[in-house]
Amino acid sequence: MYKVVTKRFLNDAKTICLFEIEAPLAARHAQAGQFVIFRLDEQGERVPVSVADWDREKGTVSVMVQAAGRTTKMLHTVEQGDYISDFVGPLGRATEMEGLKKVCVVGGGVGCAIAYPIAKEMHKRGIEVTFIGGFRSADIVILKDELKEASDKLIMCTDDGTYGEKGFTTVFLKQEIEANIAEGKPQFDRVIAIGPDIMMKFLADVTRPYGISTIISLDPIMVDGTGMCGGCRVIVGGETKFACVDGPDFDAHQVDFDSLLKRAAFYKDEQDRAAQHICKMTGGKRNG
C-alpha cells in the first residue's frame, strides 16, 4: 500500500489535483519525462501518469492528475493520509537534455504538469527555456508561479482570453520562432510539446517547415508498462514502437498521429459507460 502524503488541488475548478505518494522505490531514480503506473485497489485498472516531481530524501513521488475517466475521478476522492494499492515506477525513458542550449517547452492543459518538471530540470541545467502554457480558461490554469520559476520566458494563454494571452499555443509558438528569426537570435534547438494529441499534432505542423527538432510525450493506453503487452504501440517513422519502453518521448515529425488518435479512442465506449457508473451515494468511493 502506498500512502498519499499530500493532496492539493491545483486550480480553482478543481480539475487537476496533486498527489504526493510515499514510494521510495519509485523516488530513487525518477527523472523528468518518466512515468509511473498506479492502481487504486484490487478491482482497479493500471493507469500510467507522468511524474511531476520527486523527493529522494523523503522517498516520495508527486503526480498531477486530471479527473477524466472513472479511475481518475475516483482517485480525486482519495484523501491525504489514505492509501492506494499500487504505485510503480519510474517507467519509460527520461527526457533527453544533453547538448541543448535553447528550448521551447509547450504544455497544453494537464500536459503542463508533465512539461513542468522537464522545464524545471532544463532551467536548472542552464538551458534557456521559453515556456508556453495553454489552457481552455482561467479557472483550470495550474502552476502559475512554478512555471515562472522554471523558465526564462513564460507565455500563458487561454482559448477564451480569461487568463494571459488569448489564443492557442500554436500561434504563440510560431510567433516565438518568427521572433527569433526577425531579431537574429539563435533559434530553438528543440521544441518539447506535451498536451492533448491533437494539440501536439498541430504543434508538429508548426515546427516542421522550420526544421526544428520537436519531441512530444505520448500516453497511449497501457497495461503493464514494461514492454510486455504491446498495447501501447505507436507508429514512428513507419516502425512500431512501444511508448512504455521506447518512449514516452518521440520525434513529433515521425509520429503517425492518425493511428495514435484512433488507438486512444479504442475503449471510448467502455470508458464513457464506466465513468457514468461512479457511485453517487459514496461520492465515488468503491464499497464506501
Add this chain to the structure above:
Amino acid sequence: MANMRLTKNEMPEQDPVLRAGNFDEVALGYTPEMAIDEAKRCLNCKNPACRTGCPVAVRIPEFIAKVAEGEFEAAYDIITSTNSLPAVCGRVCPQEKQCESKCVRGLKGESVGIGRLERFVADWHMAEQAKLEKVEVEVPASNGHRIAVVGSGPAGLTCAGDLRKMGYDVTIFEALHKSGGVLVYGIPQFRLPKEIVAKEIDNLKAMGVKIVNNAIIGKSETVDELFEDGFEAVFIGSGAGLPQFLHIPGENLLGVYTANELLTRVNLMKAYRDDYDTPIKHFHRVAVVGAGNVAMDAARVAKRLGAEHVYICYRRGRDELPARLEEVATSCPPVSKRSSMPRPRASSSTCSITRPASSRARTASSPALSCCARSWASPTRRAAALPSPCRAASGSWTWTPSSSPSAPAPTP
C-alpha cells in the same frame, strides 16, 4: 500386480457447453480412487526413464508408489523435495514432452498420467491444509547469505524455493502488482486458477521467501544497487514472452491484440469480470494467428468473452501444431473452428489485415484478415519444412467480420 490397462484414467472435465461460458477450471482433477487406480499402472521401473524427462528430476516412481498405497501426504513430500510448485506443474507442464514421453507404458498404449497424479497430490495436500486451523511450515534456518531473485514467474519462484530450502535468505523483486509472472498474467484462470498460484506463493512466503512487488529491477533499482544493498547473488528470471509481430500490413489497426495484451487484461486485470475496471473488447468473430499454447489460451479466452466464432490460423498442418495435445483437445471441439494452412503472409499484398470497406462490417474497429494457402516444399519432412505459398489466385481467402471464411484444402 500392476494395473495393465492401456489407457490413462480420463480426466474429469467441466461440460463443454457450460465451460465455454465461464472461466472456471476445465479439468476437475482425479478423485482419490481414480488416482490410486492410475498410480497402479506404474511399473516402478528399476531405471526410471521418466525422471530423466523431468527438468527438476522429481522422484516420480517413488511418489506414484505412495499414491498407489493411498499415502498422499508422503507422496507430496517426495515431490516437493525437488519441485516447489507441484500444483502448477501438475497442471501446465508439457508432460507429454517431458516425463510421460519417457514412460515405458507409453511404448504400448498410453503413458502413466504422471502430471495428473502430481496435480492430484498437490490439490489433496492443499485441501488438507485448508482444513487445519494453523499450518505448521518448516522454515529452514538461514545461512546468512542474501540472494535477490528478479521476477516472480515460474523460474523465479522455483529458484527462490530451492535456495530457501538450502538456507539462503531470498528476496524476490516483481515488477507487477501480483506475484506469479506468466502464471497470473498469461495462463488463463480456466487452465490454472489464480487461487492455486497464490497458495503456492503463500507456501514459499511461509518458508521465509520475501517478495517485493512493484519493483522493476533496472528502473526502480539497478542490479549494481542490489549488490550494494547487500545481496551476494542475483538471479534474473525476467521472462521471455515479449510480443512478436508478423510485420504484415494492418497489424496496428484497432482490434488487433497481441496475445499478451488480451491475456494480461483478462487474467491479471480480470477484465472479464464486471466488478473490475479494466476494459476489454468483446468481439463476435475472432481470428487467432498461430497454434501454440498461447494461441489456444487466446482462442479459449475469446470464446469465453462471448465470441461466436473463433478461428485458429496456422501455417502448417493440423498434425504439426505446436500446442500441447491436451490444449488442442480441450480447445477444439467446443471452442473453435480451425483452419490449418491458410496463414497471413508478409510478402504479398493479397495477404494482410485490412479494414473492410463494406458497410456490412459490424463496427468501425473490426479488421479483416486475408490469408494465403500454403503447400509443402518437402512432403516427407513436413514438420521441419517451411511451407511455401501456393498460387494466391487459387489458395487465398479473406476473412472479414461479415463473411465466413472458406478455407481451401491444402495442396498436397
